[in-house]
Amino acid sequence: xxxxxxxxxxxxxxxxxxxxxxxxxxxxxxxxxxxxxxxxxxxxxxxxxxxxxxxxxxxxxxxxxxxxxxxxxxxxxxxxxxxxxxxxxxxxxxxxxxxxxxxxxxxxxxxxxxxxxxxxxxxxxxxxxxxxxxxxxxxxxxxxxxxxxxxxxxxxxxxxxxxxxxxxxxxxxxxxxxxxxxxxxxxxxxxxxxxxxxxxxxxxxxxxxxxxxxxxxxxxxxxxxxxxxxxxxxxxxxxxxxxxxxxxxxxxxxxxxxxxxxxxxxxxxxxxxxxxxxxxxxxxxxxxxxxxxxxxxxxxxxxxxxxxxxxxxxxxxxxxxxxxxxxxxxxxxxxxxxxxxxxxxxxxxxxxxxxxxxxxxxxxxxxxxxxxxxxxxxxxxxxxxxxxxxxxxxxxxxxxxxxxxxxxxxxxxxxxxxxxxxxxxxxxxxxxxxxxxxxxxxxxxxxxxxxxxxxxxxxxxxx
Numbered sequence: 001x002x003x004x005x006x007x008x009x010x011x012x013x014x015x016x017x018x019x020x021x022x023x024x025x026x027x028x029x030x031x032x033x034x035x036x037x038x039x040x041x042x043x044x045x046x047x048x049x050x051x052x053x054x055x056x057x058x059x060x061x062x063x064x065x066x067x068x069x070x071x072x073x074x075x076x077x078x079x080x081x082x083x084x085x086x087x088x089x090x091x092x093x094x095x096x097x098x099x100x101x102x103x104x105x106x107x108x109x110x111x112x113x114x115x116x117x118x119x120x121x122x123x124x125x126x127x128x129x130x131x132x133x134x135x136x137x138x139x140x141x142x143x144x145x146x147x148x149x150x151x152x153x154x155x156x157x158x159x160x161x162x163x164x165x166x167x168x169x170x171x172x173x174x175x176x177x178x179x180x181x182x183x184x185x186x187x188x189x190x191x192x193x194x195x196x197x198x199x200x201x202x203x204x205x206x207x208x209x210x211x212x213x214x215x216x217x218x219x220x221x222x223x224x225x226x227x228x229x230x231x232x233x234x235x236x237x238x239x240x241x242x243x244x245x246x247x248x249x250x251x252x253x254x255x256x257x258x259x260x261x262x263x264x265x266x267x268x269x270x271x272x273x274x275x276x277x278x279x280x281x282x283x284x285x286x287x288x289x290x291x292x293x294x295x296x297x298x299x300x301x302x303x304x305x306x307x308x309x310x311x312x313x314x315x316x317x318x319x320x321x322x323x324x325x326x327x328x329x330x331x332x333x334x335x336x337x338x339x340x341x342x343x344x345x346x347x348x349x350x351x352x353x354x355x356x357x358x359x360x361x362x363x364x365x366x367x368x369x370x371x372x373x374x375x376x377x378x379x380x381x382x383x384x385x386x387x388x389x390x391x392x393x394x395x396x397x398x399x400x401x402x403x404x405x406x407x408x409x410x411x412x413x414x415x416x417x418x419x420x421x422x423x424x425x426x427x428x429x430x431x432x433x434x435x436x437x438x439x440x441x442x443x444x445x446x447x448x449x450x451x452x453x454x455x456x457x458x459x460x461x462x463x
Contacts, residue, residue, distance in 0.1 A: 001127070001195045004029055007080040009114050010090035011035035011044055011073060013169075013276070013345060014131055014162050016054055018090070020062045021173040023071035025203040032072045032080040044073040055344040055371050058170035081121045086195065088160075089114050089142075090131040095280050097387060104287035106280070108138065115142045119149030127192045130159045130218070139182075139214045156192035158183045159214045161221035166275060167342030179209045182217025222285045226301055229278040231266040233307040239269045239461030240314065249461025250450065269461045271421055271448035272312040274339030274349040279305055312350045315419075315448055316357035318458055322444050323416055328362035331440075333415040335408065336422025336449075337369035337377050344371040350448070351421040352380045355402065365402045368411035370424055374404035409435075416440045423449040 006022065008015045011033045023031040035041055043053040045067075049060040063071070074080060081087060091110040096102050111132065118128060128146065130139060139157045146155040159182035164172045179200050183193035197209055212220070235253055242249040249269045257264030273279075282305050289298030320327050339349035346352070346369075355365055359381075367377060378399055385395045405411035408427075412418055412435050420427055428451050436443035446458045 001085060001191060003086045003127075003195050003199065005084045006031045006086045006088065007084035008033045008088040008090055008131070009035070009077065009081075009118075010088075010092070010132070011037070011040050011053075012090065012092065013054055013166065014164070015088065015090035016044065016052075017056055017059055017062075017164070017169045018131070018162060018173060019088070020059065020066060020071060021170065022199065023066040023069075024062050026199055027066075027070055029199070030070050030072070031066075032074055032084070034074050034077045034080045036075060036077065038075055041073050041075050055342075056169045057167070057342055062170060077117065078121045081118055081126075082123060084126070085124075086127045086129065087118060088129045088131045093132045093280075095283055101287050101291075104283045104290075106284045108141070111138065111142065112145055115145040116149055119146045119153075119155070122153045122155075123151075125154045125156075127156050127158060127195060129196065130157070131162060137215065138218060154188070156183070156188055157214070158192055158196060159217035160196060161217060163221070163224065166345050167340055174203070176204055176208060179204050180212065180217050180220055181209065182212045182214040184214065222281045222288075225277050225281040226285050226304065228266050229273055229282055229308070230301075230304050232268075232270070232273045232278075233304045233311075235267045235269050236272065236311045236460075237307050239311075242461040242463070246463040247461075248463060252461075269450055270311075270350070270423075271315045271354065271460065272308045272350040274347065274352075275345065276347040279308070279348050309353075312353045313357060315350075315446070315460070316354045319354075319358065319417055319419055319446055320361060322446065322458065326361070327358055327416075330363060330417075331366055331415045332358055332363045333366045333368070333411050333418045335368055335411070335418060335420045335427055336424055337367060337372040337380075338422050338424075341422055341424045344373075344376075346372050346376055346380055349380070349421075352384060354419070354421060354448075355381065356384060359398050359401055363401070366405060366411045366415060367402065368405045368408045369422065370426060377404050378402070409438075413438050414440055415443075417444045417446060419446040419448060420451065421448050423451050427451060428453075 006029055008019045015033055019031045019033045040053050043051055049064060052060065052063065089111060091114050093106045093108060093111060096105045096107045118126065139159055142157050161180055181193050181196050183189045193211055200209055238252060239249040242252060253267045253269065256262055257267050282301055286298040286302045319332065323330055334351055334355060337346050337349060337351045338344055339346060358365060381399065381402065382395055408430065444457045448460060450459050
């Protein structure tokens, strides 16, 4: 099939950047990104590129080159579906909050709704591509929905998981370690795979494009994120032991990483991993294992998440003990809210959970992040508390103790403690001598990312 019109349903962190790069590298293909969220689409279409809904280094430049040429953003989902030959599904798949699999399984509500809409609207054959992270065998369910609603239209379902790291997503798209395409071993399935491979071949070397069956592709995504998160939890668990024994976690990490069989990546100690994928994908993997009676396997992977929760809670308790066991009515400053530097994504950020512990203990929180806005910070906390069934009155009361600043100086002035929760480069360039002089004495800095090259107060895994 010669593809010249692509539709992507979902204008979020995956859909927006991915489609922008496809449009850039494939100028003969019309790419339309659709979403029911009018505000988000308006932001993608804003003439001021600083208003894009997603911050990624390099994204503005790509959007400037292709938007209005062969890349379009729209809320007219039906039109885009009907006109396209290939449809990417990049919708949200959060962890279920109720029903079977609550707290572990992926909620496929948006995926199913998306598939039904595609089937109802389509008047010609389509290649439908899973771009969202999905459980193994989801393609089977998508096929069932498509076939039960189709009117003589043939659909081929492929799995093409994303392996992007936020903060480097554009570079990851330009120079991918691998592109994975899973499809059926039928003539039409092979043709659909070949059509997608031909698109990526415009800039990705053929040897880096891996074709598999659908199920291998789906599981590979979950397994990749689980393995990466496992390394983070492993080094974080050792940081607690280092603090008790006098070992230095950075020296231990370097020694481990010099082993060519292990390597040094993802052995950087921190307050804990965050983001939309790691925890969600591991919990999904745990659910799948237990669903198939593999309880021991499921518990093995569940420990990765448990250690991550332990690390976040341990850091919060270090702050409390650093103030003689109480933070009640004391100003505590959190530097960083995004789950990592060079992104404005704060989903599952360690900062959310550290803040929750401190607010529960009565702290007066003051927060500064160079990219995350106040509305997002308050929404993150509200979502957490609503999930715990806190009353709206209680939520409003806690939010009053959570002040978001536009600059770091006002956030830090007269603070008892500064806690670094995101490894933003600008935090390293601050004049910390001047900052601590304006904090309450004795000023204390708790470095949750080990980015400051000094011995002041607490650094994770340091003697």
